[in-house]
Amino acid sequence: MxxxxxxxxxxxxxxxxxxxxxxxxxxxxxxxxxxxxxxxxxxxxxxxxxxxxxxxxxxxxxxxxxxxxxxLPDGSAAPERSDQSQSGADPDFAEVWAGGRSPVEVEPVPTLTPLVERGTGTPVFCFHWGAGNVRFLRDVVDTFRGDRPVYGVESVGMWSRERPSLSIVEMSTRYLREIREVQPHGPYLLVGPCAGGRIAFEIARQLEEVGEEVAVLALVNAMPPGTNELDAGWGLRDYYDFRLASLRQQFGVPNLGADRERVMERMVETAKIDAGMDPADLHWRQAVWAAGNFAQEHYEPRPYGGHAMIFQVAQSADREDADWGRVIASTEVRTFDAPDTLPLLRDPSFAEILAKKLAEFPA
Known part of the structure; x- marks a missing residue:
């Protein structure tokens, strides 16, 4: 013992x-x-x-x-420990998730949001990363879009209490339905940063299945399916608790509501949330993050026969599990010294390469 x-x-x-x-x-x-x-x-x-x-x-x-x-406070038997932080007053996952609604109970809120409406020709579609938000990309898309309009695809639950899907395939099917309302047929131009890379990949795969062309599939600091960053054995509560604990550590607060205004300002600065979020949704958004990560960790892909541009950061370049060639027929890999996804998206060299690629296809 x-x-x-x-x-x-x-x-x-x-x-x-x-x-x-x-x-x-x-x-x-x-x-x-x-x-x-x-x-x-x-x-x-x-x-x-x-x-x-x-x-x-x-x-x-x-x-x-x-x-x-x-x-083991008495040296013999472990006591029951709260699922919440010992010092925290953050709400339990069950309480937060119970405040959500099934998609059959609510009017679905569109996931497609214009990032840049002006422009002509074939639009670019950019996908949300792990936090579920995408509107922060308005600050960077002008560096590569040319004269094209740009749409962002954000997670279900960003601006409503509709519960998001726990399946990458299912969420991608919904996103693609909305995308095809704007652009019924290809060629499609898709950009997936970080966790959005797997979503962009799955949407490209679904388009290929129905005979549509994906002209550009750009995956930005995105790891292939099957590369687990967290623990695939965790449930939603585990992901949620991990997220809250990580944010408490990052911002130096006993619970996220203790200094909500400062925490939210910092989260906007680092693009963890988009500006304009209702403060009452702070914990709900972390439950959405948990659902998205659960879906990411349990995604089982099918091969894609097209081509993809892989923009990777140097720190992951040598990892064997970073090879998208396991699931994509043809890849073009570019490596950058950027420390993470947001700096990579803001890198002028990245913008120049992606802009040149997009310019190959008539606007």
Whole structure:
């Protein structure tokens, strides 16, 4: 049977392996260089050592000694721990999700939103990333669109309480239905940043199935299906709790409502939300994020016989699982030193390459 000292030793060992530093029981995970996504590996390794750990345990308590004290306060049996943060007043996932409505209960809100309405010819369609929002792209599309109009596709649930789909295939089918109301036939021009890359890929695949041409499929810092960033064994509550804990850590608040105005301003600055969101929807939007990530982690793709432009960041270039060639017949890969998706989208070299590609097709 595990005791507190055994958990401390296990956590120190796990952190040493993952962070490549020496760890003592009183060391802070984040001060040692730990970060949110690495907690997925910490949780998985803890299970192998025989005890159950959640990301919130590390976010809230930070050191092996403090975590072990919470898991086994009397040295013998673990108590029931809240699904919420120990210090937080953020609402539980069940409460937030219950405030949503099934698509059969509400009038669907369109997911297609004009980013740039002016222009002529074949439009460009850009897809939302993991947070579900897309309107932040208004700041960048002028750098590559030429004279074309641009539409954004945002997640169900962005501006309503309609529950989003938990399937990439199902959500892509809905998005494509709206896209074809604007443009009934190809050639189609599709841009998918980050998590939106898998959506753009699935829509291209569905268009290919019905004999329509996809002239441009641009995937921007997007990992292929089957590349799991989080834990595919998690449920919606796990993703939601992870998201809240990560945001609390990032913004240094005990719960997201504690300093809502400042938190939302920072989230707009980093494009995690779009301006104009109702403050009452802050936690609902994180539930939408959880649903989107659940769909991403469980997407099982079919091969696509067309061509794609892959814009990747240097830090993922050498990863074997970053190869879209596993599911796409033909790829053209460009690598950039940008640290993440938003800087890549704002990179003048990226804009120049994509603009040149779009210009190959008559407006």
């Amino acid at each position: 595990l005791d507190r000292q055994a958990i401390e030793r296990a956590l120190c060992s796990i952190w040493e392996d993952l962070l490549a530093v020496e760890v003592t029981p009183d060391d802070d995970f984040f001060e040692l260089g730990g970060y949110s996504l690495l907690l997925v590996d910490v949780v998985a390794e803890a299970r192998k050592h025989g005890f159950t750990l959640t990301p919130n345990d590390v976010f809230d308590h930070k050191t092996p000694a403090a975590i072990a004290a919470v898991l």
